[in-house]
Amino acid sequence: MKDRQKKSRRAAAxxxxxxxERAVAxxxxxxxxxxxxxxxxxxxxxxxxxxxxxxDLDWDLHLLRELEKISHPAIPPLLAALFGPSxxxxxxxxxxxxLHVLKTRGVSIPDDLLPREGAGSPGAAKTPALTxxxxxxxxxxxxxxxxxxxxxxxxxxxxxxxxxxxxxxxECHPLSLKRKQQEELxxxxxxxxxxxxxxVPPEYxxxxxxxxxxxxxxGEPSREGYLPLRENLWRQVxxxxxxxxxxxxxxxxxxxxxSSWLEKSRELAASELFRTWLPSFEDITPWxxxxxxxxxxxxxLTEQQQHRRQEGVADEAAAALFPEDTRPRWGRRLxxxxxxxxxTGRPAEARAAQAAGEDLLSGERxxxxxxxxxxxxxxxxxxxxxxxxxQRQKKEPQPETERLIVPPWNP
Numbered sequence: 090m091k092d093r094q095k096k097s098r099r100a101a102a103x104x105x106x107x108x109x110e111r112a113v114a115x116x117x118x119x120x121x122x123x124x125x126x127x128x129x130x131x132x133x134x135x136x137x138x139x140x141x142x143x144x145d146l147d148w149d150l151h152l153l154r155e156l157e158k159i160s161h162p163a164i165p166p167l168l169a170a171l172f173g174p175s176x177x178x179x180x181x182x183x184x185x186x187x188l189h190v191l192k193t194r195g196v197s198i199p200d201d202l203l204p205r206e207g208a209g210s211p212g213a214a215k216t217p218a219l220t221x222x223x224x225x226x227x228x229x230x231x232x233x234x235x236x237x238x239x240x241x242x243x244x245x246x247x248x249x250x251x252x253x254x255x256x257x258x259x260e261c262h263p264l265s266l267k268r269k270q271q272e273e274l275x276x277x278x279x280x281x282x283x284x285x286x287x288x289v290p291p292e293y294x295x296x297x298x299x300x301x302x303x304x305x306x307x308g309e310p311s312r313e314g315y316l317p318l319r320e321n322l323w324r325q326v327x328x329x330x331x332x333x334x335x336x337x338x339x340x341x342x343x344x345x346x347x348s349s350w351l352e353k354s355r356e357l358a359a360s361e362l363f364r365t366w367l368p369s370f371e372d373i374t375p376w377x378x379x380x381x382x383x384x385x386x387x388x389x390l391t392e393q394q395q396h397r398r399q400e401g402v403a404d405e406a407a408a409a410l411f412p413e414d415t416r417p418r419w420g421r422r423l424x425x426x427x428x429x430x431x432x433t434g435r436p437a438e439a440r441a442a443q444a445a446g447e448d449l450l451s452g453e454r455x456x457x458x459x460x461x462x463x464x465x466x467x468x469x470x471x472x473x474x475x476x477x478x479x480q481r482q483k484k485e486p487q488p489e490t491e492r493l494i495v496p497p498w499n500p
Contacts, residue, residue, distance in 0.1 A: 104150055111148065114436045119155050121340050126161050135167050137290060137338055140432060143175075150183050157187035160194045169202050218242065218325055221294035222286045225429055226422050228365040230254035233283065234294050240265070242321045247271070250315070252297060254418060257305030261298075261314035285362065287432040292326035293338070299329040335424050339431075339443050350444035351462060357441055358466035362426070368410050368471040370478060376406040376468075377475040404460050407468045416461075420449030423463065 107115065121138045139156075142148040153172065156164055165188055172184040184203075192198045219238040226232045236248040244263040251260040266274060278284075298315060305312050326332065342350065357363050379402045383395060411419060423446030430439035445463040459465075 104154065105147055107147060107151055110437075111434065112151075114434055115148070115151055115155060117436050118152075119159075122156075123159065124340075126159070126163060132163065132166055132170065134333070135163060136170055137333075139167070139171060140434075141171050142434075146177070146179060149180055153180075153183045153187045157190045160191065160196050162197060165191060165196060165198050165202055173203050219291035219322075221289050221291045223289055223294060223297070223429065224283055225285055225362050226254075226425055230418065230422060231259065232297075232425075233278075234297055236291065236294055238291075238325075242318070242325060244318060247274075248318065249274075250298060250301070250311075252301040253304075254301075254422065255304070257301045257303070258298070258309065258311035258315060261311040263314060263318065285433065287429050289428075289432055292332045293335075293428075295322050295326050296329060296332040296334070298322075299332075335421075335428050339424065339427055339439075342440065342444060342447070346440075347444045347447065350440045351448055353437075354441040354445035355462035355466040357438060357445070357463055358470055360438070362430075363463075363467070367467055367474070368406075370471075370475050372410060373406065373468070373471045373475045376402050376472060377479060379405075380472065380476060403465060403468050403472060406472065407460050407464045410468060411461075411464045416449045416452065419464070420446045422446070423449065 106112070118139055122135065125135055125138055139152070141152065149172070153168070156168060168184055168187060172180050175181060175184075188198050188202070219236055219242065221237075222235045224233040231251060231253045234248075234250045234252060236243060236250075237246060240246060245265040247264040247266055249260070249262045249264055250258060253259050302312065302315060358366075380399060383398050383402070423442045427439045427443035427446060430436070430442060442463075445461060448461055449464075
């Protein structure tokens with residue numbers, strides 16, 4: 090009874106305001122949708138641009154309010170696809186209201202747009218055949234993909250796969266798990282540090298599986314876990330050639346905004362999501378030694394000269410640790426992370442990752458244009474951590490005034 094009274098009071102008072110960063114993310118989604126509508130995109134690509142949030146009612150209600158302002162014939166089918174399957178009464182009520190608003194503005198609403206509710210009918214609680222969750226990309230290009238759906242598609246109710254962008258399918262397991270077992274599986278992942286997941290369109294997850302399969306050597310057991318399911322999955326989402334790649338799922342960046350986001354992308358290196366991308370202590374040790382040589386040099390160097398030499402060591406380390414032939418792979422990882430960040434409600438970080446990924450894929454970096462900011466910052470952080478680790482090993486406390494690298498862009 091209390092919950093019902095609370096909802097009634099909210100309805101009477103209007104929608105609560107979204108936090109500023111969420112409000113910005115919502116407006117960015119709506120802007121991208123309007124661009125796609127102007128380009129006369131079909132329904133599936135439009136659905137890719139708009140994210141609902143099953144765990145956040147306020148977000149979905151605000152999203153409906155924004156979309157009902159767009160008087161375009163593609164909006165009613167889009168709203169029906171996004172919110173029609175929802176079993177939540179509040180969302181369904183808001184959906185009907187938005188469709189009514191559009192109808193009063195002259196937008197055609199087909200009579201059979203929404204399934205009828207009532208006994209003997211499938212009802213509004215019908216869910217998609219498949220749902221998909223993906224983890225971020227960890228360490229040497231690995232991530233998890235989890236598909237959930239009917240047994241006749243997945244040979245179980247879950248498909249758990251571990252993918253590598255260099256070695257392909259590392260694991261692929263069709264599983265039949267009861268609800269408690271599923272909860273235990275998610276608890277296991279959380280205990281292993283896999284706390285961030287994004288719900289994505291199932292066709293995107295299938296594309297990831299297909300791309301990994303193409304890199305998997307014959308005879309690998311993981312192939313046998315996936316191959317029997319391909320035809321079922323293709324019938325649901327289409328074949329690989331029918332599914333847009335990640336670069337087609339991200340918004341276009343103009344050159345000016347790409348440059349701005351590229352500079353901001355160095356901040357990504359300090360994020361927990363990118364912590365496993367850092368070079369290891371063993372890998373970074375030769376350049377820690379070079380920094381030590383600079384600091385122990387008998388030459389009297391000014392602070393500016395020391396900074397310049399230290400930055401040179403950092404760029405040299407980046408060139409060695411991220412060689413040219415691996416740059417396209419790192420670029421694609423950043424684009425995939427941009428898509429992940431978009432689907433976890435972090436559009437600013439997503440655009441920074443996208444700009445950095447496009448920069449690496451373009452192959453236009455030179456000594457004049459400077460090192461890619463993300464790779465440069467990953468190396469700088471690894472050097473700092475390596476230096477501090479060595480100092481702790483020696484039990485020699487590092488003076489407050491001593492810093493390994495103070496890049497020229499820092500005050």
